[in-house]
Amino acid sequence: MALAGLAVVVPLLAAAVLAGTTSLRARRVADLVALAAATAVTGLCVALVVRTSDHSIVSWMGGWHPRNGIALGIGLVADPLSAGLAAFASFLTVVALSIAWHQIDTAGHLFHALVLSFLAGMVGFCLAGDLFTAFVFFELMSVSAYALAGFRVEERAPIEGSLSFAITNSVGSLLLLIGIALIYGRTGALNLAQIGVALTHRPPDALVAVTFALIACGFFVKAAIVPFHFWMADAYAVAPTSISLLFAGAMSELGLYAIARIYWSAFAGPLGPHIDTLRDILLILGVATALVGGVMCGGQRHLKRLLAFATVAHMGILLCGVALLTHDALAGVAVFVVGDGLVKASLFVAVGALEHRRGSVDEVALYGRGRDLRALGTVFAVAGLALAALPPFGPFLGRAMIEDAATTEGRGWVAPLLLIASGLVGGAVLRVVRTVFLGRGPVPPEHPACRDADGGDELDRDPGTPVATIVAGALLLMAGLAWGLVPGLVDAATSAAARFTDHLGYVNLVLHDAPQAAAAAPGHPPTGTAFLYGAASSLLAILVAAARTVPEGPLRPLHSGRIGDYVAYAMVGAAAVAVVFATTLV
Amino acid sequence: MSVLAYLVSVWLFVVGIYGVVTSRHLVHLVICLAVAQSSTYVLLLGIGYRTGGQAPIFGDIPTSTPVVDPVVQSLTLTDVVVSATVSALLLALAVQAHRRFGSVDPDELNALRG
Numbered sequence: 001m002a003l004a005g006l007a008v009v010v011p012l013l014a015a016a017v018l019a020g021t022t023s024l025r026a027r028r029v030a031d032l033v034a035l036a037a038a039t040a041v042t043g044l045c046v047a048l049v050v051r052t053s054d055h056s057i058v059s060w061m062g063g064w065h066p067r068n069g070i071a072l073g074i075g076l077v078a079d080p081l082s083a084g085l086a087a088f089a090s091f092l093t094v095v096a097l098s099i100a101w102h103q104i105d106t107a108g109h110l111f112h113a114l115v116l117s118f119l120a121g122m123v124g125f126c127l128a129g130d131l132f133t134a135f136v137f138f139e140l141m142s143v144s145a146y147a148l149a150g151f152r153v154e155e156r157a158p159i160e161g162s163l164s165f166a167i168t169n170s171v172g173s174l175l176l177l178i179g180i181a182l183i184y185g186r187t188g189a190l191n192l193a194q195i196g197v198a199l200t201h202r203p204p205d206a207l208v209a210v211t212f213a214l215i216a217c218g219f220f221v222k223a224a225i226v227p228f229h230f231w232m233a234d235a236y237a238v239a240p241t242s243i244s245l246l247f248a249g250a251m252s253e254l255g256l257y258a259i260a261r262i263y264w265s266a267f268a269g270p271l272g273p274h275i276d277t278l279r280d281i282l283l284i285l286g287v288a289t290a291l292v293g294g295v296m297c298g299g300q301r302h303l304k305r306l307l308a309f310a311t312v313a314h315m316g317i318l319l320c321g322v323a324l325l326t327h328d329a330l331a332g333v334a335v336f337v338v339g340d341g342l343v344k345a346s347l348f349v350a351v352g353a354l355e356h357r358r359g360s361v362d363e364v365a366l367y368g369r370g371r372d373l374r375a376l377g378t379v380f381a382v383a384g385l386a387l388a389a390l391p392p393f394g395p396f397l398g399r400a401m402i403e404d405a406a407t408t409e410g411r412g413w414v415a416p417l418l419l420i421a422s423g424l425v426g427g428a429v430l431r432v433v434r435t436v437f438l439g440r441g442p443v444p445p446e447h448p449a450c451r452d453a454d455g456g457d458e459l460d461r462d463p464g465t466p467v468a469t470i471v472a473g474a475l476l477l478m479a480g481l482a483w484g485l486v487p488g489l490v491d492a493a494t495s496a497a498a499r500f501t502d503h504l505g506y507v508n509l510v511l512h513d514a515p516q517a518a519a520a521a522p523g524h525p526p527t528g529t530a531f532l533y534g535a536a537s538s539l540l541a542i543l544v545a546a547a548r549t550v551p552e553g554p555l556r557p558l559h560s561g562r563i564g565d566y567v568a569y570a571m572v573g574a575a576a577v578a579v580v581f582a583t584t585l586v
Numbered sequence: 587m588s589v590l591a592y593l594v595s596v597w598l599f600v601v602g603i604y605g606v607v608t609s610r611h612l613v614h615l616v617i618c619l620a621v622a623q624s625s626t627y628v629l630l631l632g633i634g635y636r637t638g639g640q641a642p643i644f645g646d647i648p649t650s651t652p653v654v655d656p657v658v659q660s661l662t663l664t665d666v667v668v669s670a671t672v673s674a675l676l677l678a679l680a681v682q683a684h685r686r687f688g689s690v691d692p693d694e695l696n697a698l699r700g
Contacts, residue, residue, distance in 0.1 A: 150679060155686070163612070564692065
């Protein structure tokens with residue numbers, strides 16, 4: 001029962017010890033303490049996944065159990081999906097800390113303390129059973145992330161990227177907090193299950209719809225959904241590579257996880273009658289995000305920015321999966337998060353190794369300079385194909401499950417558009433293989449306003465790439481590929497998602513301690529059409545990579561780098577979502 | 587509770603965000619963000635307010651006394667802490683920006699574009 005609490009406490013304690021103890025300032029000691037703590041959290045979360053495989057577990061901190069359906073205490077709810085996401089986030093933290101072992105720019109015990117408090121925030125956020133706790137852990141995660149993004153504070157670009165990240169996301173947190181305040185005002189509850197009960201007893205009105213819109217928009221900022229995504233490329237490009245990996249693989253996904261959790265535990269009752277409208281609204285946002293990310297990805301020459309926009313595209317695909325509001329689609333989301341997270345982590349590791357070896361992450365500066373780095377080139381090429389959803393690997397399996405669920409729900413138009421997005425992303429990565437590792441063909445056009453981050457200061461790096469880093473990248477990539485071949489994965493994910501989407505079961509579990517009946521839901525392996533789409537997007541990726549010109553359309557000027565613009569777009573987006581929700585979901 | 591608290595809250599949010607969007611000075615921008623954040627304090631306290639309610643400290647008052655909602659007060663306190671943390675971090679970045687760019691105008695920070 002104490003597992004969930006320990007998973008939050010261990011990294012926090014380790015962070016406090018690291019930050020407050022001067023004798024631990026020796027670099028390797030800090031590395032070891034942080035790695036041990038992150039590994040312990042991974043173990044605790046995996047143990048939680050195993051323990052919850054047949055029934056979910058609620059732990060009430062300090063023994064404050066709910067009485068008569070009223071929950072005042074803080075409950076941590078562990079089910080296979082929430083504990084699984086926490087386990088994945090802590091696993092990526094272990095990877096990030098291992099990569100940071102060799103990075104010069106992450107020296108200092110404070111880096112490790114920040115990573116561990118970031119981890120505590122992510123784990124606590126995954127397991128939180130009420131909005132207050134979720135908000136606190138969300139902020140812990142966010143503030144640690146702002147500091148980590150700007151960790152190389154002596155350089156210019158990290159300062160600007162971190163400012164943009166912190167300000168845009170703080171505005172997102174404001175939206176979230178206003179939503180929480182309004183829902184508390186309406187229901188008198190912060191516990192998600194109790195909110196769900198209170199909302200079921202009254203017909204939904206505009207306030208409930210606007211509240212859901214505000215909470216969703218708050219998380220959309222973190223998940224980088226169009227038009228809330230502008231900060232993302234700036235933050236990812238400037239963060240140390242190990243941290244970009246963690247941002248792309250875990251932090252953004254948590255935003256969408258929260259929307260799914262809050263919808264299914266609290267809002268599924270009142271918004272249930274309008275589920276079809278809600279589906280369409282969220283699907284449009286998801287498809288738009290996937291396409292914008294894919295198109296912008298093609299125009300980048302800064303490799304970390306390229307991967308940031310790849311993440312935007314994948315957040316769009318994930319939002320489509322959440323948007324369908326069925327357990328089949330949610331199972332696809334869970335599979336995609338892990339498969340895509342592993343492959344993308346391998347790419348970040350490879351970019352980090354390239355930066356280490358050649359002193360740059362700029363595609364033009366690196367043109368042809370990777371010819372002798374065969375191992376890295378292979379990682380890039382295989383990862384590019386995997387991101388383009390080449391069957392039968394991890395990212396393909398997740399995307400296929402989402403697409404099949406969309407087609408089952410009568411949204412056949414989703415799959416072809418996601419195919420294009422995946423193809424564009426995979427194509428951009430494969431183009432890097434062509435230019436940097438093969439030295440052939442044209443590069444993206446020089447953009448007048450596009451400058452490499454600080455130019456010179458990345459050149460004086462240690463020229464010897466640690467072999468361990470490249471091995472780590474290759475292992476991550478292989479894990480991401482093998483993820484699609486794990487036997488029984490589809491069934492397990494579908495059962496876990498079925499329990500996650502069981503609104504009444506969740507309410508009874510949390511408020512009345514009634515064991516949630518194990519939902520045996522049969523999984524649907526990818527259909528033949530999905531294999532066809534996977535092959536088509538891989539083909540599209542190869543064509544895009546070979547293309548001479550990269551169309552980027554009118555999107556680029558919108559990404560102005562002005563913080564004020566980003567906040568303005570986010571506000572317009574939030575107002576639009578709120579108006580649409582209030583008019584269609586009542 | 588009268589509607590006044592909600593109007594004040596909306597006003598603080600709108601002027602705060604307007605300031606963030608149009609700001610030409612990072613310190614000014616951080617303060618504007620704090621103003622927008624204070625709209626949530628007013629909103630939370632407004633939601634928990636009860637006419638005639640006392641402070642929710644039951645040390646020397648009978649438990650039947652009407653009190654204002656303590657939950658929103660603790661939310662507000664947490665919110666204040668979060669806001670202070672974010673402001674401190676942003677101000678530190680502003681100082682660093684002044685050192686490295688020689689400017690605190692967010693429009694003149696131009697290491698990143700597109």
